[in-house]
Amino acid sequence: MTEKTTSGWLRTRTWVLRLDLFEEDDTTRVHAVLDTGDNRLESRTSSRRNPHDPPLPEIGDEYAAGRALVELGQQLLRAGRTDATANDSAPHS
Numbered sequence: 001m002t003e004k005t006t007s008g009w010l011r012t013r014t015w016v017l018r019l020d021l022f023e024e025d026d027t028t029r030v031h032a033v034l035d036t037g038d039n040r041l042e043s044r045t046s047s048r049r050n051p052h053d054p055p056l057p058e059i060g061d062e063y064a065a066g067r068a069l070v071e072l073g074q075q076l077l078r079a080g081r082t083d084a085t086a087n088d089s090a091p092h093s
Contacts (some may be wrong), residue, residue, distance in 0.1 A: 013037065015073065018069065021061050026051065028060035032068035045070035 001012045016035045021028060026049040034041045047063035051056065 017072075019065055021065065023057055023060065026055075026060075028057065028064040030064040030068040031062075032065070032072055034072050034076075041072055041079075043075070043076045045071060061063045 003010050003012075013036070015037070018033045018035075020031045022030075027046055028048075029044070029046040032043040032045075045064050045067035047060045047067065049060055056090075
């Protein structure tokens with residue numbers, strides 16, 4: 001959405017992030033999807049509980065989800081670099 005403000009134009013966007021977590025035995029897997037409206041990025045990560053640690057599933061959730069978000073962040077940075085490079089080499093009028 002773009003709207004006029006007193007200082008100029010304001011552009012707002014909504015990006016949708018979905019994290020699906022799957023737990024099986026001592027492993028938590030995450031499938032993360034970021035939909036920007038223009039692009040869709042996906043990450044699949046996992047974490048495994050140390051057999052000497054007590055079984056606390058929320059810790060595995062946090063590790064696996066954190067890894068998925070880091071991977072999505074890296075993908076976003078790569079996409080930004082690629083787009084910036086393409087923009088720099090594009091002819092400007």
